[in-house]
Amino acid sequence: MKLLLLALAVAGTAVADDYLYSRRLTKRFVDCDGNYNVSFFHVNDVHAHLDQFASSGTACEDPAEGCYGGYARIKTKVDELRAAHPDNLWLNAGDEFQGTLFYQYYGGEKIAETINTLRFDAMTLGNHEWDGGDEALGRFLLNLTFPVVSCNVKSGVPSLNHTIKNYHVFPDHGVAVIGATTPTTPGISQVGNKTVFLDPVREVQRAIWEIRNRTDVNRIVLLSHLGYDEDQELAAQTEGLSLIIGGHSHTLLGDMDDAKGKYPTIVEDRNGNEVFIVTAYRWGEYLGAIDVTFDEDGHALAYHGAPIHMDNSTKLDAKLDGKIQEWAEAFADFAAEVLGETDVPLVQSTCQDGDCLLGQVMADAMFEYRINQTEGATEEKPDLALINAGGIRAEIDAGEITRGEVLTAFPFGNAIVELQFSGADLRKVLEGAVSYFQVSRGVRIEFNPGNEAGSRLVDVTLDGEALDDEREYRVVTLDFLAGGGDNIFVATDDFITLDTQDEVLTQYIAARTPLSPQLEERVVETA
Template sequence: MKKLFLLALTITIFAAAQNVATAKATKNKKSTSSNFELNVAHINDHHSHLEEEKMPLKLGDQTVTVNIGGMARMAQAIDEFRKENKNTLVLHAGDAQTGTLYFTLFEGKADANIMNEIKFDAFTLGNHEFDDGNKGLKGFLDVLKVPVVSANVVPDKGSILENKWKPYIIKNINGEKVAIIGIEVVKKTKESSSPGDDIKFYDEVETARKYVKEVQNKGINKIILLSHAGYERNLEIAKKVEGIDLIVSGDTHYLLGSQFEQFGLKVADPDYPKKIDHANGEPTYVVEAWCYAYLLGQLKLDFNQKGVVTNVVANPQLLIGDNFFEVKDKDNKNVQLTGAEKDKVVKFVNENKNIKFVKNEPQAEKLLEGYKKEKNEMGKKSVGKILDKIPGGSENRIPDAKNPEGSLATTLVMESVLDKLKTIGTRNIDFVIGNAGNIRITLEPGEFNYDLAYTLLPFATNTIYTLEIKGSEVKQVLEDAIDYSLTGGSTGSFPYGAGIRYEATKAGKLGTRVKKIEVLDRKSNEWVPIDANKTYVMGTNSYIASGKDGYKTLGEIIKTRGGTNTYLSDVPIFIDYVKAKKEISRPKSSNVIFKY
């Protein structure tokens, strides 16, 4: 009887356990098979632009200047996003660093701390995270508490960056598992940044395919690619790799969505998000959120029981302040917009879902104010000495009888850019060309500090491009710029360079003024005549690379054949150059002989 009793008890306990297990399995199956809503907010490429900035926008029937962006404002917008939505993910698609004095002074720590304050759910490495080499990136990551993902960037065993990031993370969101895989842009990082030799890079498409399969084998069917591979490359990944639900893109600084054209802004693609359909009927969506914390990308994704996105609701928003509006009066002075005119703009913004008044989040603002105060104090700190007077600014743009060498300060800055591009091994750079208008002052003998650097080069968003160009096209670029500077355009277009020198005359017409061009041969280090049929690698700034300031041919080359935007700003480049040299003298020559 005792044995029968024990057997019956055992059977009863086993049956009860089975019932519990069945109940749990049923519960789990229910949670993973029901429809699921995921709300994603994202930014990319804030590039140490921590403070708000001024920008003209068309708001209704008038163009006004507003305060836009700033990471304290972004923090508030993300806080509101989390409060107003369920099942949220907040992602950063890379390039947190490089671009302003905040990075130059604090070496990424200011960026890391404010990202910690925002509490991003994941961050992927951008190419500029490697600008200060492995050691600089380690300093940033040592402070950063946000999970970092990058599947195709792999440190060697023993590297100081070993185990600093993972290929992907899996987030459990209200019972649903979502995989976030990181991808880095390979070519640009290797050519335009400074990763150590102990860092290995792997193809973006193949790596994405590998890790999508790996997480699928773990039973996960909701997959996000957090990719700093650039918009075009990410569209390629979307087309070639099935199983990805969303690609959050970075690197290309693209503003997506035709709805932003109403604000007088140029968009790279009318679609936000961009939908890519696969043969199996499952879509992949691709998004990017401009740059510099100007915009918060937002979208709601509805998944069915199979983990397929069945509906998307998008709501990307420009983030602006509500207390600053300017217009130009008849005397070309800034005036405050008030009264009925301001009310009309406020009404327009409040009624438009793609632009939003956002105040600064108090804790992030307090954190930023501490760095801002320190930045202002450090701005007066010397980085080196200027030994001679080096002409620059508006009065020295074009060589003349009084100053036959013209803007030697522009030549000096070009030398610093060429030196930087050679240091990072940018595609065997041959020479650089820049416009005199980018240089705003004459350098006087004495201490050179951070504030002076940003006075000399105030356009912090002006970054360095590299491109391939034929010798014959170089001549036309110089002809365009000189003609524009002499015939009613801007005198600021007048060209100077490093690694290149030329002779030209004031007399003549477009196409006839440039008489002689020589380049400094990389192998022999001797000046040789430019070869009209040879293809060279040239550096320049993003402003004239877009065709502005009369650089028509240059703009057409970039538009038709493309170039590489390194997103390196000329300001920190020049600061680092002065730091390394310690003392700066006049350049030996402006590399321009101009017969006026």
């Protein structure tokens, strides 16, 4: 018997879509009779990019040069797909907050209105949803018109407890969607002491068992904000999932040259059943679209689909785009203020892989700011500046630098602080997080990631001098990191906040325009 195509092609993909029959289907020689197909459309990590954007992630100034994403464009495509594939679920894998002036100016208000307009079927929570704290998140969730799921988040805050569910069952499709949020959230966002994050593996498995015991649903999907690697690990450690739709790691999957894996990535669960894992990059540049065929036991049999590139080939929904442009007018003049120029692009895309130009410029700006503050007080001069790579969010293009670009690149409103460490303690800090930060000029850190933990730091010099374990060092950093964020420093509140990060960079640009930085080897991986 010939195998039949089990799912319709997803229309309008910008990359070649694909389909696969799992080993179970091939071995059982079953056809599509009795098997159930559901189309899943998904986004993740939009980060307040309500409007379309240029390739650097900043505002789209000239659509003719190529613009991407934008919820008005996504709405057009999703409306088309949902009409063509009536058995569908439209899911959001979290991190709607933080990243553009739409969030900085309006908080969650316009984001809530927009995603309600998109008519999502369900959403899970990303870590950045807590950037304004528990109460602000609660107000945002109370305004949503669709279910919010995260089985490992437990809160004593009434608005969170009332709105966050472990899972949601869609009886028309016979599908249950469980949610999960990265348990690292308390260390990277503003979580209150009434909210806790439990082990997602244990809680997801518990939710699967509960769904089986309380319903007749056996098609179970995880809507995850854990990260691509963590999704694969969870799939292998649990049983009962057929599909994981993920976010958090901003991972590009598909057949593009720079993709990090296949769409979907397939992992066997504890019982040897295949779990399809998908995610859709970040900022709404791609829309995930996958048809999944399930057998009568709820196992995934086949898929058909691919990420859809949200470029100019898809028109903007005029009504929603009109609203978004109206909202943007409120901060347009502020965002358009020209601060200076740069002769070269200030690259962000490589910041999490090693030295990057924008990270070095920001660290240098912080270092120079503190040098100027302490002029004439030699004993108080800083020794280095250090920032987290994850706090650098978008590139700044060559040419004029606007205030909007600065705020998009560094959207978190962090303040500059100074901490003191002995050389020995500073060595421990650098050893523990050497691949997660950018440092200021004059610093050279060599590390070997292949060494055992505790021995990865090979050498540290400051202006050519070796780090002295007995000496005291002054480190310029951010209040977020000083308070324990990203687990770089031991949390402390023993510091004085100085100027804000964006203002420090603004001052640096004004003093040095036009910028002509060159990438230096500061944090170096050695064999």
